[in-house]
Amino acid sequence: MNSGYPKWTPYVLISPFVVIFAVFMVYPMLYSVVLAVQQTFGPKTSTFVGLQNFKYLLTDPMFWKAVRNTFVFAAGSVFIQLPLSLGLAMLLNHEKVRGRVFFRMIFFSPSLVGTVFIAIMFGLMFDREGLVNVTFYQLIPGYPAEFPWLERFVMGSLIIAAMWQFTGFNMIYFLAALQNVSKDLSEAAMVDGAGPWPRFLNVTIPAIKPVASFVVLLSLIGSFQLFELAFVLLNNSGGPDDQGLTVVMYLYQNGFISGRLGKASAIGWMLAVLLMVFAVIQHRVAKASEN
Amino acid sequence: MSIKFLKRLLPDYLEYLSAGGWIILSLAVCSAIAVMCWPIPHREGLQFWIFSYSHETLYVGKVEEWNRDRQPQVNMSLLSNEALQQRMLASFLTDTPAADLIEVERNFVPQVFTGPIEDVGFVDLTDRLHEEGIYEQINEPSFGPWTSRGRIFGLPHDVHPVMLAYRADVFEEAGIDIESVQTWDEFAQVVLPLVGDRNGDTIPDYVISMWATGSFRDQLEALILQAGGALFDEHEQMHINTEVNAHVIATLVSWMVGPNRIAVDAGEFSAQGNKMRLDGRVLVAMMPDWLCGVWQLDMPGLEGKIKLMPLPAWEPGGRRTSVWGGTMLGMAKMSEDQENAWTFAKHLYLSEELAEGLYRSNYIISPVKSYWDRPFYDEPSDYFSGQAPGRLFINLAPDVPVRTSSPFNTFAKDRVSNAMFLLKEYALKNQVYDREDLMDEARRLLADAEKLVRRQVEENVFLRSQQ
Numbered sequence: 107m108n109s110g111y112p113k114w115t116p117y118v119l120i121s122p123f124v125v126i127f128a129v130f131m132v133y134p135m136l137y138s139v140v141l142a143v144q145q146t147f148g149p150k151t152s153t154f155v156g157l158q159n160f161k162y163l164l165t166d167p168m169f170w171k172a173v174r175n176t177f178v179f180a181a182g183s184v185f186i187q188l189p190l191s192l193g194l195a196m197l198l199n200h201e202k203v204r205g206r207v208f209f210r211m212i213f214f215s216p217s218l219v220g221t222v223f224i225a226i227m228f229g230l231m232f233d234r235e236g237l238v239n240v241t242f243y244q245l246i247p248g249y250p251a252e253f254p255w256l257e258r259f260v261m262g263s264l265i266i267a268a269m270w271q272f273t274g275f276n277m278i279y280f281l282a283a284l285q286n287v288s289k290d291l292s293e294a295a296m297v298d299g300a301g302p303w304p305r306f307l308n309v310t311i312p313a314i315k316p317v318a319s320f321v322v323l324l325s326l327i328g329s330f331q332l333f334e335l336a337f338v339l340l341n342n343s344g345g346p347d348d349q350g351l352t353v354v355m356y357l358y359q360n361g362f363i364s365g366r367l368g369k370a371s372a373i374g375w376m377l378a379v380l381l382m383v384f385a386v387i388q389h390r391v392a393k394a395s396e397n
Numbered sequence: 398m399s400i401k402f403l404k405r406l407l408p409d410y411l412e413y414l415s416a417g418g419w420i421i422l423s424l425a426v427c428s429a430i431a432v433m434c435w436p437i438p439h440r441e442g443l444q445f446w447i448f449s450y451s452h453e454t455l456y457v458g459k460v461e462e463w464n465r466d467r468q469p470q471v472n473m474s475l476l477s478n479e480a481l482q483q484r485m486l487a488s489f490l491t492d493t494p495a496a497d498l499i500e501v502e503r504n505f506v507p508q509v510f511t512g513p514i515e516d517v518g519f520v521d522l523t524d525r526l527h528e529e530g531i532y533e534q535i536n537e538p539s540f541g542p543w544t545s546r547g548r549i550f551g552l553p554h555d556v557h558p559v560m561l562a563y564r565a566d567v568f569e570e571a572g573i574d575i576e577s578v579q580t581w582d583e584f585a586q587v588v589l590p591l592v593g594d595r596n597g598d599t600i601p602d603y604v605i606s607m608w609a610t611g612s613f614r615d616q617l618e619a620l621i622l623q624a625g626g627a628l629f630d631e632h633e634q635m636h637i638n639t640e641v642n643a644h645v646i647a648t649l650v651s652w653m654v655g656p657n658r659i660a661v662d663a664g665e666f667s668a669q670g671n672k673m674r675l676d677g678r679v680l681v682a683m684m685p686d687w688l689c690g691v692w693q694l695d696m697p698g699l700e701g702k703i704k705l706m707p708l709p710a711w712e713p714g715g716r717r718t719s720v721w722g723g724t725m726l727g728m729a730k731m732s733e734d735q736e737n738a739w740t741f742a743k744h745l746y747l748s749e750e751l752a753e754g755l756y757r758s759n760y761i762i763s764p765v766k767s768y769w770d771r772p773f774y775d776e777p778s779d780y781f782s783g784q785a786p787g788r789l790f791i792n793l794a795p796d797v798p799v800r801t802s803s804p805f806n807t808f809a810k811d812r813v814s815n816a817m818f819l820l821k822e823y824a825l826k827n828q829v830y831d832r833e834d835l836m837d838e839a840r841r842l843l844a845d846a847e848k849l850v851r852r853q854v855e856e857n858v859f860l861r862s863q864q
Contacts, residue, residue, distance in 0.1 A: 234662060346818045366511075
């Protein structure tokens with residue numbers, strides 16, 4: 107069918123996107139491959155070093171510490187934050203709960219607050235003389251007056267801060283999924299004598315699985331990119347003994363503080379590979395459970 | 398006339414897009430042309446970047462004086478420290494224009510020295526300083542942080558000797574003569590009776606502000622330098638795992654844990670730290686000259702309660718001061734008018750007016766030695782209980798230790814600070830509180846720290862090829 111437009115019209119129409127995508131995404135991505143095999147002092151001075159940056163990282167204790175910390179944070183997000191989000195969503199999905207709209211807004215509202223503000227707020231709360239210590243000291247006999255949360259419990263503090271920020275956000279996804287769970291199925295299971303737990307496992311979970319796996323993937327990607335929260339909460343550093351050093355923070359330190367763009371690019375590619383591996387695993391697990 | 402008739406008058410290709418599409422396309426084309434044709438404003442005169450508000454207030458007079466009498470005009474801009482660092486590095490690393498003159502804080506300079514010496518973005522001032530006799534006029538250790546591979550890249554702003562500030566009112570009330578203390582070991586013994594719940598809130602109060610976290614890394618470096626240790630020597634060779642450094646971190650940890658604990662985390666520039674100082678929950682702190690002005694501004698409530706004394710030495714008869722902080726003025730290589738920039742740099746930094754202004758506003762001692770006999774340094778300060786801080790700092794200035802400018806110094810400081818943190822955790826876990834019992838673990842942790850820093854140093858092909 108002849109639409110009346112010349113053949114090249116579609117190319118003209120998509121060209122703005124293609125040009126912008128090529129300039130700001132494809133070129134930097136390809137150039138970062140070039141940088142990853144160079145040692146640099148800014149973009150001006152560089153020398154080819156082959157795979158030295160990758161070799162260095164593979165035996166770099168700080169890099170692996172950053173990877174471990176990032177994994178712990180991701181695990182905290184997936185295994186603590188998401189079940190909490192699901193729990194809240196189930197509560198708010200229950201017809202007998204009053205003021206559901208109000209609570210939905212309350213639980214969602216932390217995700218509207220800027221990450222930097224949240225980091226500062228939790229920094230003050232976890233301070234030696236902050237709200238957490240003052241409260242526990244008043245309530246719990248024998249509690250150490252100035253427990254150093256940001257020395258001893260760095261990752262825990264980060265997970266708690268992120269939990270406050272994102273639990274409500276993920277709850278919205280789960281709530282939307284739960285509202286699409288067929289009531290007929292649930293009622294049929296109830297008639298067959300299934301209790302709340304079997305109904306949850308055999309009716310609710312299978313029904314929300316596509317959304318849940320999407321939320322898990324989103325949460326993993328977000329966790330692997332953790333930066334601002336840790337950066338601000340720990341005063342522009344990885345915290346004592348690098349307990350809060352994340353992969354992206356390590357990348358930032360190398361690329362933008364030390365000017366080692368080559369090493370930073372290598373870190374970026376290693377993070378990309380890690381993310382790809384996780385995405386594939388997650389995809390396969392989701393597919394296997396569907397089958 | 399109908400629309401159909403109008404359409405027939407227009408060329409066919411106009412139908413490829415809707416009216417809206419043509420409007421968007423025209424806007425895009427027009428704005429692209431406008432952006433391309435927009436004139437980039439030419440920067441007149443010398444551009445001068447600074448990072449400190451208090452410096453700006455001080456420099457305004459000298460800049461106005463220069464602009465009244467001389468050409469080219471100087472345009473001073475105040476940037477945040479981080480913004481200045483990012484813009485300076487971006488400019489140096491890409492050969493794009495920055496300011497002609499840049500004032501930089503010590504912690505941000507080593508990054509400039511990471512690459513080949515010929516790629517350092519600042520002008521090498523070594524020959525000028527020697528030829529014009531300026532090198533001899535200035536306190537020599539002040540050049541240390543701005544020297545890389547034997548070449549000097551900045552004009553020093555300060556000396557920054559360190560003293561000990563203490564709550565004279567509390568010590569006098571307790572009948573403790575702290576001024577007679579000669580060594581740190583003596584200090585730790587003498588102040589011990591003051592540890593306890595001093596304000597009745599059931600929480601124990603300690604004496605000295607010192608802790609094993611990153612925010613205290615500059616104090617740690619100052620104490621290492623005072624003890625005769627170092628992280629890098631003047632030839633930029635690494636000396637992290639040494640007996641002196643192990644002795645210092647083991648001593649400091651023995652202050653932070655156990656039954657003889659005297660130290661507490663009351664960091665500078667923090668609301669919590671300031672409150673602890675005002676409430677008398679911490680009584681002693683290391684005090685470089687620049688911090689005197691900060692305290693006076695942030696904690697006026699301490700007026701008349703504070704006194705200064707030389708740091709206790711690490712061994713009898715040892716050094717009674719150290720050095721903490723520092724600023725330099727550097728000329729960018731990209732500057733098109735280096736001669737005038739250099740003349741202005743001298744006009745500002747070597748002037749007596751600035752020396753007096755620095756002291757009066759911030760208690761900062763000028764690095765120009767010929768001004769050290771000026772009477773304003775002898776004026777008593779109400780804040781420091783009638784003492785003359787200027788004279789006290791000047792008496793110690795010649796003993797200030799030399800510092801390195803190794804590009805790995807900041808990383809090394811972080812690693813040594815981390816070693817101290819791990820030593821503290823070790824002490825708490827194993828209930829080992831005595832310095833001598835901590836020494837083996839201190840050596841092991843410093844060896845680990847050195848290994849990590851050495852990996853980074855050896856990885857740098859630019860420095861390797863120039864050493």
